Amino acid sequence: MEKPDLNLNAQTLSMIAHKLRTPLSIINGYCEAVQAQSKHSLEPFTIKALEEISTQGTHLSQLVDKLSAFNRVLATTEQNLKKQTVELKPLIKESAAKALALEENLSGAPVQTDTVRRGTFVETDCPPQLFITVDAQLLKLCVEELLANAMKFNNKTEKVIKVQCLNHGNSISLSVRDYGIGIRPQDVNRVFEPFYQVDDDFTGQITGWGLGLPMVRRIVELHNGTISIVSDRGLGSIFTINLPNV
Ligand SMILES: Nc1ncnc2c1ncn2[C@@H]1O[C@H](COP(=O)(O)OP(=O)(O)O)[C@@H](O)[C@H]1O
Ligand SMILES: [Mg+2]
Structure with a gap:
């Protein structure tokens, strides 16, 4: 049987970035919505937890953006520079x-x-x-x-x-x-x-x-x-x- 190729190439990295994007934007979106809606009725702990979820969510989104940017650059050649x-x-x-x-x-x-x-x-x-x-x-x-x-x-x-x-x-x-x-x-x-x-x-x-x-x-x-x-x-x-x- 042929060995599977486990090298992570640009295409694989790009697919990973793409797959992470949708669930992440849903998590970030709901977090923002809860923060905006119920600010006054929340316990201090919940407010803090939501802040942390929001910070880490933003962070993760930035990581995904960076991975996508890296992949785009990897796929660019001298000929297709704009x-x-x-x-x-x-x-x-x-x-x-x-x-x-x-x-x-x-x-x-x-x-x-x-x-x-x-x-x-x-x-x-x-x-x-x-x-x-x-x-x-x-x-x-x-x-x-x-x-x-x-x-x-x-x-x-x-x-x-x-x-x-x-x-x-x-x-x-x-x-x-x-x-x-x-x-x-x-x-x-x-x-x-x-x-x-x-x-x-x-x-x-x-x-x-x-x-x-x-x-x-x-x-x-x-x-x-x-x-x-x-x-x-x-x-x-x-x-x-x-x-x-x-
Ligand atoms: N301006 C800087 N001052 C000090 N260290 C730096 C600086 N820029 C880059 N580095 C070092 O080089 C590493 C690689 O940088 P980079 O490729 O941009 O990766 P990342 O920012 O994701 O850590 C960093 O983790 C850091 O250790
Ligand atoms: Mg850097």
Whole structure:
């Protein structure tokens, strides 16, 4: 008898993501409905339990979204990139807004305002009218992932993240800098391996799949670009994407 092929390929992962989505949206939907309807008549314990179900439900939905995004990127080839010429600054602003919204959703963290210095701040230093020819949806995914990591691997109450874009003539660089926990030298290259997460105590408690950076690297390479990391444990990290200016 032929041995069954147990390798999890992109198609299998994509089916898993798809199958999880429907029950999850029902759980999240009912949770929200109960919270909205009966706020005043519930016991404190029930309120707390519903809050936790809602947080974990949101978290699980985000995990499923990430798995789907990873699969989409795996299935993309250089030939089916949807390239267009776009201005970089608004693209970064959009990605930052999305990353901030997801972070707020997950942690209930206060969002930045222009005047109060607390929460998470994304400072963008990008020349206006800097255009780039890329698959904009995929580049947004990259920026969102780098920003999400910069927020996640950061224990500070005020998180400052700096995005800088530079035009080098034949290439354009985009760097995301954080002042978070940083990465040790022995882990710097390993973080691009699928499912690799720096887990000091092997608790398995880090949220996410360890698929974000492999996805970012694949997107960058589909554009014939490169990605590099400069990082110091305790001081923070700089992730720099370099894309050819075509
Ligand atoms: N900005 C960062 N600062 C510190 N560590 C990071 C940063 N970005 C990524 N890492 C490390 O690299 C690992 C892999 O990142 P990623 O592929 O995005 O997976 P995930 O975010 O799902 O854990 C993370 O689990 C973390 O240990
Ligand atoms: Mg990540």
